[in-house]
Amino acid sequence: MEKMEHTILEEQKGDRIDKVISGLNEEWSRTQVQDWIKEGNVLVNGKNVKTNYKCSVSDFIVITIPEPEELDVVPEEMDLDIYYEDKDVLVVNKPKGMVVHPAPGHLTGTLVNGLMAHCKDLSGINGVLRPGIVHRIDKDTSGLLMVAKNDLAHESLVNQLVEKSVTRKYKAIVHGVIPHEYGTIDAPLGRDPKDRQSMTVVDNGKHAVTHFRVLERFNEFTFVECQLETGRTHQIRVHMKYIGYPLAGDPKYGPRKTLDLNGQALHAGLLGFIHPRTNEYLEFEAPLPEDFEELLDRLRNNR
Incomplete structure (x- = not known):
């Protein structure tokens, strides 16, 4: 299991532990972090804490990031609008009305289902229900998404999002x-x-x-x-x-x-990022949907 360490800064004094940890990675939701805390995957100064623990300056946090669970999402053949694809990344134009990733009780018909049928190699960093998904757009928003096909690409693309270098x-x-x-x-x-x-x-x-x-x-x-x-x-x-x-x-x-x-x-409509392997800047543009x-x-x- 991957571990991450963080020491509480002056400006984080008094903040809840779940808020601090979810702020360390744009892809970590507060609910997900709360589950990690309840499961004992977060230690503060070597001890388990509650989700509402208020941080003190110099608190030493160790986060154990759980391994991705075995996928239980069924691949589904779909006519995906692929704008770019190589061995590391894929850019897809999502239609309006399609959910990006499955959720409990909604395991079919999503973009992830289609991607799993299209390519078998998607990064596993986000766990069971969101393989390869680096960022999301809402169900009724159309447009371009970048997808990671391996963990190297996933980490690079997430870091670019955190650094605000993605267009x-x-x-x-x-x-x-x-x-x-x-x-x-x-x-x-x-x-x-x-x-x-x-x-x-x-x-x-x-x-x-x-x-x-x-x-x-x-x-x-x-x-x-x-x-x-x-x-x-x-x-x-x-x-x-x-x-x-x-x-x-x-x-x-x-x-x-x-x-x-x-x-x-x-x-x-427009998505630009640095390719994780070649370091080349790539930019893609998708026209407005017909109804728009x-x-x-x-x-x-x-x-």
């Missing part, structure tokens, strides 16, 4: 007419205390930064490009709502009266 640009349609051309939203994100299934801006949340620029304005909507500096859950959806311009069609964060799009108008283009045409015709 991720999204196209979105938002409610309201944004008056300025550019903007940056720097607001920390965390679970909504009133609704644990939703994210919101909270003082003690994870650092989150989204840059945006206006591409086109309509009567009641704006077409924007958003660039992620960090990659938090639902980041663009929550950030745009926070500044008063929620995504069109968003059932969770949009207004009740919104466009009927079967989900938010959001497309991960049709919506833009309708908005243009209504001006």
Whole structure:
């Protein structure tokens, strides 16, 4: 089993242990870390602690990262839209409506099921239900994802995400007419205390930064490009709502009266990263889906 060590810094004094550990790796969820703590895989100064343990300066933490479980996800033949593939990485254009990885009670029809049928060699770092998955996009968001085919590639791509060197640009349609051309939203994100299934801006949340620029304005909507500096859950959806311009069609964060799009108008159109083996910068761009283009045409015709 892989081990990771960390010494608590001055700025982490008083923080919960589960928050500190989940902040060490963008791919570790707080729930996952809490399970590790309960299972005895986290020691603070050589002792087991509870998930709500408050850290002190110079606390020495040892995290034992559990080995990936045996895969119990069935490969399924799918017509995947592969943009790039070699022995280390794969870039796929995910359609709207497809879930990226299985979850308990939802083990079929996901991108991971299709990837497992397409290629047998996916990294095992994320364990049983998410082989090869380095980052995610929501079910109703379309667009490009990078997938690791071995652990070397996985570690490299995750490190690039942590270092914020991956280029991720999204196209979105938002409610309201944004008056300025550019903007940056720097607001920390965390679970909504009133609704644990939703994210919101909270003082003690994870650092989150989204840059945006206006591409086109309509009567009641704006077409924007958003660039992620960090990659938090639902980041663009929550950030745009926070500044008063929620995504069109968003059932969770949009207004009740919104466009009927079967989900938010959001497309991960551009993805760039450094190849884990060759160190060459690769960049890919996927056009807007047909229904997204049709919506833009309708908005243009209504001006």
